[in-house]
Amino acid sequence: GELSGFAALGIGGALLKATLAAGFKEPKPIQVQAIPPQLEGRDIFGIAQTGSGKTAAFALPILSKIIGLGTKRRPKTARALILAPTRELAVQNEDTIKLLAKGAHISTALVLGGVSRFSQVKKIAPGVDILIATPGRLTDLVREGDLILADTKWLVLDEGDRMLDMGFINDVKRIAKATAPDRQTALFSATMPDEIAELAKGLLKNPVRVEVSPQSTTAAEIVQSVVLARTRQKRQVLSKMLVDEAMRTVIVFSRTKHGADRVTKDLVRDGFEAAVIHGNKSQNARQKALNDFRDGSVRILVATDIAARGIDVPGISHVVNFDLPDEAESYVHRIGRTGRNGRDGIAITLCDPSENAKLRQV
The missing domain is CATH 3.40.50.300 (P-loop containing nucleotide triphosphate hydrolases)
Structure with missing residues (x-):
């Protein structure tokens, strides 16, 4: 029979089961556009608001690839890094990823300011699959050698415009430079100021551009x-x-x-x-x-x-x-x-x- 929903986009096996169990039944427009090219290894430039379903749009392809790698991780490394501007967004991203990865032996860690550093360093020490972080605290851990980004093959910048507003752009550039040269990158932003277009040029290789709901339109209802x-x-x-x-x-x-x-x-x-x-x-x-x-x-x-x-x-x-x-x-x-x-x-x-x-x- 014809594959439908997330299966048709290329998500299969245990990950598909967990996705359905987490209540993700019908893919949202951003997911339909962004998942297949990422599974093919392409970079993504996404214009999307919070609430458009973008977390699953970038998390599912990354999870699908990491599941194939097995559990041997190098100490102090992260296979994938998701950068978020605020602590709330980082926490929310981790919650969604944990739901989607249920039963898949994927390790995640959160790196945020305002929380005990010690517990974060301890969690990263054996190496993690997916690290979700705000740029400030992450920069500190990299500087102090508690985290090595050289093995990071997937990088996601969520709400790029917000990172710009909050003054994180230089941290973001430095962090990106420290990741694996052959990494795959996704950049999401709700709006498109010039600096974000510039950042995209510097970070993304021949990206696929996906866009949902035009800039600055308010929801109809x-x-x-x-x-x-x-x-x-x-x-x-x-x-x-x-x-x-x-x-x-x-x-x-x-x-x-x-x-x-x-x-x-x-x-x-x-x-x-x-x-x-x-x-x-x-x-x-x-x-x-x-x-x-x-x-x-x-x-x-x-x-x-x-x-x-x-x-x-x-x-x-x-x-x-x-x-x-x-x-x-x-x-x-x-x-x-x-x-x-x-x-x-x-x-x-x-x-x-x-x-x-x-x-x-x-």
Whole structure:
């Protein structure tokens, strides 16, 4: 009979079983485009938003090749390296990879800032199959000789534009230079600034370009609205809104860390279950806030743009922009947190007259 789904893309055996068991039934567009060329050994340049299914798009081909290599690994090496801009995204990537690799004796390790270094070094010591890392901490481990990248044959850069925004681009270039010369590389980015095009030129050999959903388009099923409110009225407006039970799971975006803390404090004071995540919070605090939000014990998550990039929580009913972001691009990412997987979502923006210029950009 005709092969269908992931089998038709070239995924087979135990990996196919694990993929189906993990609930991946129908390949998403990015997976259909990106998996076959990677299995053939081609480099990939992917333009895709978070939530498009890109983790499986790069993980399945890598897993499929690593499974064939057996378990003899050289100490302190990683066969594949996945670089992510934020800790949340790295954790999410590892979770997905573990699901897909169930039963395949694939070792993974996470290398993140803000977590005990010792345990990370210990995990890498015997050598690992797939290392998922943020660039800063990884650079330290390479510099101190705890990790050798010379054997790394697969390199993935996830959310390249975000790494650029966060100032990681030089680390990324240095890391790439240290990997195996004959490596296979995939670069994913939601947007295409010139620097990303430049980076792609330097890192990718004759890449296949895959693109899903054109740049900066918002998901169709998100209803967007604006509520005009002076800055000092925003707290009352938000509290009044949240009385509505229909707002089941809500992410509130604030432009600054300080603002996010203040919004959270006010919400808690007004009797709502709210938690906050931003760059100054410890990894544990951020993980706890995310888990509480995922399992519904916290209804409202307050976040800054950078911290929110890796949040992929299904079923977010509402996104509220407490402040408008500085770049229109961030607005697209913010409201894209709702309306996932064909579900409807609602995005509400509270806008002070002073923010009118930003509103026009959006």
